[in-house]
Amino acid sequence: MTRSDLTHLYFLLDRSGSMQSIKSDIEGGFAAFVDEQRKGAGECRATLAQFDDVYEVVYADRPVADVPPLDLQPRNMTALHDAMGRLITDAGARLDALPASQRPGTVIVAIMTDGLENASKEWTGASIKSLVSQQSNAYNWTFMYMGADQDAVEVGASLGIAREHSVTFSRSMSRDAMGVAGSKISKLRAARISAPAAPMEAFTDAERASLTE
Numbered sequence: 001m002t003r004s005d006l007t008h009l010y011f012l013l014d015r016s017g018s019m020q021s022i023k024s025d026i027e028g029g030f031a032a033f034v035d036e037q038r039k040g041a042g043e044c045r046a047t048l049a050q051f052d053d054v055y056e057v058v059y060a061d062r063p064v065a066d067v068p069p070l071d072l073q074p075r076n077m078t079a080l081h082d083a084m085g086r087l088i089t090d091a092g093a094r095l096d097a098l099p100a101s102q103r104p105g106t107v108i109v110a111i112m113t114d115g116l117e118n119a120s121k122e123w124t125g126a127s128i129k130s131l132v133s134q135q136s137n138a139y140n141w142t143f144m145y146m147g148a149d150q151d152a153v154e155v156g157a158s159l160g161i162a163r164e165h166s167v168t169f170s171r172s173m174s175r176d177a178m179g180v181a182g183s184k185i186s187k188l189r190a191a192r193i194s195a196p197a198a199p200m201e202a203f204t205d206a207e208r209a210s211l212t213e
Helices: 017-038 080-096 125-139 152-158 171-194 205-210
Strands: 003-014 043-051 055-063 104-113 142-148 166-169
Touching: 003 017, 003 080, 003 171, 017 043, 017 171, 043 080, 055 080, 080 104, 080 125, 104 125, 104 171, 125 142, 142 152, 142 171, 152 166, 166 171, 166 205, 171 205
Parallel strands: 003 043, 003 104, 104 142, 142 166
Antiparallel strands: 043 055
16 A cells, blocks of 8 residues: 555756746745745655756755755756656656555655747657656556646646646746645645545636636
């Protein structure tokens, strides 16, 4: 049996050049997001990966209490598919190597980007959709997609992510988007302790409207 009181949160963050204009908002929003998880029920471990046209793991499997401040250094293009492929396959292999008693009962993959795919070489949208669907259906992973100034619901759906768990935000609302996401993740963590199959709350119409003002 997996540990119902343990969550592993994988956060995949865009650091392409266009993120420069919202760098401080992203850093501040991420700090608040992490603080929210520190107060959440149960135990939470975090992995942060950043991507442009290069994929980089900033830290892996770290207790959320020990997560350092974010230092975002925007640059280059947006290889979203390749980054998702690397993160998901690496996470799956790492978790599979653990004894069942040490595996997290809840795995959440949160993706935040302000641009559309334009630089991947190894993964396609179709192959990512298949991978996301596999992890969602076979292992009950939860995926969240936050996209700035794009139809994030449609983009997320094209990648296999449930429409109710994808949200569009205006660039000026990036801090708020992280706040809303952090609250939903905290609620899911608490619910999963007693109900291992509990779903994450959907983004509401009011939340969607507030993030695109």
